[in-house]
Amino acid sequence: MMRKGQLMRWNDEKGFGFIRSKGSDExxxxxxxxxxxxxxxxxxxxxxxxxxxxxxxxRNKAVNASIEGVESVFAERKLENQIIQKNQQKPRKSxxxxxxxxxxxxxxxxxxxxxxxxxxxxFAVTGFNKFxxxxxLAQSPSEANAFAVQEEGANRVSVSQFKCxxxxxxSQMTSCDEAMFYLxxxxxxxxxxxxDGRPCExxxxxx
Numbered sequence: 001m002m003r004k005g006q007l008m009r010w011n012d013e014k015g016f017g018f019i020r021s022k023g024s025d026e027x028x029x030x031x032x033x034x035x036x037x038x039x040x041x042x043x044x045x046x047x048x049x050x051x052x053x054x055x056x057x058x059r060n061k062a063v064n065a066s067i068e069g070v071e072s073v074f075a076e077r078k079l080e081n082q083i084i085q086k087n088q089q090k091p092r093k094s095x096x097x098x099x100x101x102x103x104x105x106x107x108x109x110x111x112x113x114x115x116x117x118x119x120x121x122x123f124a125v126t127g128f129n130k131f132x133x134x135x136x137l138a139q140s141p142s143e144a145n146a147f148a149v150q151e152e153g154a155n156r157v158s159v160s161q162f163k164c165x166x167x168x169x170x171s172q173m174t175s176c177d178e179a180m181f182y183l184x185x186x187x188x189x190x191x192x193x194x195x196d197g198r199p200c201e202x203x204x205x206x207x
Contacts, residue, residue, distance in 0.1 A: 004068070007046045019048050019062055028052065029061040039071045046070075170200035179204050 005021030005028060015032035034050065035042060042048070047069070050062035162178050164186035173179040173191070179199040182189045191199035198205050 001051070002049055003052055003062075005048055005050070005062075007042055007044055007048050010042055010044050012041060017042065017044075019050065021052075024052075024060065026060070029055075029059060030065060031061070034061075034063045034065040035067070038065075038067050040067070042067055170203045173200055173204055176200065176204040 003021055003023075005019035005024075007030065008018055008020045008027060010017030017030050018027035019030050020027050028050075030042075030048065030050070032041070046067050048062065048065050049068055050065035052060055053063050055061050162181040164182070166188075167173065167178075167182055167186070168188045168190050170179060170191050173182065176199075179191050183191050183197075183199040189199070194201075
């Protein structure tokens with residue numbers, strides 16, 4: 001049968017003290033060895049739960065004692081064991097990355113490849129432009145001379161005969177020479193619809 005009493009005296013250096021309990025005429029001896037399950041050492045004023053037995057000399061003493069309101073060390077260890085077991089049962093996080101969070105490690109090589117492609121395209125465009133330029137310069141001498149003669153004739157006509165008088169359309173022109181003059185020297189001319197450098201092909205400058 002468990003009994004209850006209050007710790008009236010306690011010698012912590014020697015590890016013993018005395019409990020005063022109702023129904024007992026004398027204080028009951030308490031040794032620290034009887035409080036092995038207590039979560040801390042006892043203090044004067046603590047309420048002690050114990051069993052009463054008699055020692056070899058017939059003196060009453062407390063055994064299987066605990067401090068009321070203080071968790072037993074066995075209870076604490078049991079709680080710790082439960083926490084450890086619960087943590088061990090938790091699934092470990094995988095070190096592998098989810099498919100959605102995968103990030104390639106070779107982003108630097110991807111950038112290098114892009115730069116190489118850009119450089120190749122640049123040189124390809126530059127080479128194409130140079131090829132067209134060489135192709136233009138490689139025109140036959142007769143074609144080049146014809147172009148020079150045409151331009152010279154237009155300049156000569158502009159100096160000798162015509163001046164800008166606000167004409168803009170082929171219907172206002174009187175000759176191919178006048179249309180060429182307005183195309184080359186006067187702003188606002190709309191005589192070269194196909195942009196080939198030859199105005200009024202249907203009216204004046206037809207082939």
